[in-house]
Amino acid sequence: MGENGTVWLPEGASALASEWDGLFYFVYYVSLIIFVGVVSAMIYFAFVYRRRQAEERPAFVKDNKMIEMASVVIPTILVLIVFTWGFKTYVRMNVAPPDAYQIQVRAQQWSWTFEYPNGAQSVGEVHVPVDRPVQMMMSSTDVIHSFFVPAFRIKMDVLPNRYTSVWFHATKQGEFQIFCTEYCGTAHSNMLGKVIVQSEADFQKWLQESQATDLTPVERGEQLYVQQTCNACHSTDGSPGVGPTFKGLFGSERALEGGGTVVADENYIRESILNPTAKVAQGFSPIMPASFGSLPAEDIDALVAYIKSLSNE
Numbered sequence: 001m002g003e004n005g006t007v008w009l010p011e012g013a014s015a016l017a018s019e020w021d022g023l024f025y026f027v028y029y030v031s032l033i034i035f036v037g038v039v040s041a042m043i044y045f046a047f048v049y050r051r052r053q054a055e056e057r058p059a060f061v062k063d064n065k066m067i068e069m070a071s072v073v074i075p076t077i078l079v080l081i082v083f084t085w086g087f088k089t090y091v092r093m094n095v096a097p098p099d100a101y102q103i104q105v106r107a108q109q110w111s112w113t114f115e116y117p118n119g120a121q122s123v124g125e126v127h128v129p130v131d132r133p134v135q136m137m138m139s140s141t142d143v144i145h146s147f148f149v150p151a152f153r154i155k156m157d158v159l160p161n162r163y164t165s166v167w168f169h170a171t172k173q174g175e176f177q178i179f180c181t182e183y184c185g186t187a188h189s190n191m192l193g194k195v196i197v198q199s200e201a202d203f204q205k206w207l208q209e210s211q212a213t214d215l216t217p218v219e220r221g222e223q224l225y226v227q228q229t230c231n232a233c234h235s236t237d238g239s240p241g242v243g244p245t246f247k248g249l250f251g252s253e254r255a256l257e258g259g260g261t262v263v264a265d266e267n268y269i270r271e272s273i274l275n276p277t278a279k280v281a282q283g284f285s286p287i288m289p290a291s292f293g294s295l296p297a298e299d300i301d302a303l304v305a306y307i308k309s310l311s312n313e
């Protein structure tokens, strides 16, 4: 229980928390009212229809259309309210606003590393601005972990072979606990962290001071693009080459060899680097060297960031 938590729920510190908590309490109080109603009726009937002499018995009730109708219609309405409310919040929880601030998260046995768009990095604690949507793009360098921040009511598995993401909109400044909630080895229970929610000004100040490397992920990706000789086959200005151009690639819909299409998101680009034959763009042959499969996670993230920066949006 957090300092401002209740008996039922820990402290809530995100926009989503108030939505989920509202739904939780709706279900809770409706259940409570129905429970009290059913138990009261049970006790009442047990008393009224207890075993008695024939002449003392109350009149036999055959049916009651009103009660029958109500017992079908009212629960149906309640279930529809819970479904609509839950579904809307679920969709909102899963789709990050396009303007969300993006932070890269790398999980490993047994720590969390966070990387910001300006190249700053932090381990074990992530700094975020208050009152602004923040999206975490997460991947693991070893086994499956899970990113859980109870105060924000978010939890998402972090996988070794693809990106997953969560987003939140922190509404309070302060420190909030991060847990790993997927058993990931001996020190799983020590795989903790903190979200530090700061004012926009404090956050920007921290970000500037923490910029240890002089390269941002996009700049590092641009460097790798040359070092790893991606430039031999992929142009960045739209001109044709052996492989597809990177210009406008991110976010576009790609026709595939053998039919079907795919939207070029982070996971598609990651897969195409690591396993070029998985989904081949129409009109190209899968002749990319397999050696990229051994690039470290940081490099993959940087290349994805660079290709993302060349999108048309």
Ligand code: CUA
Binding pocket: 108, 109, 110, 144, 145, 146, 180, 181, 182, 183, 184, 185, 188, 189, 191
């Ligand atoms: Cu990482 Cu449990």
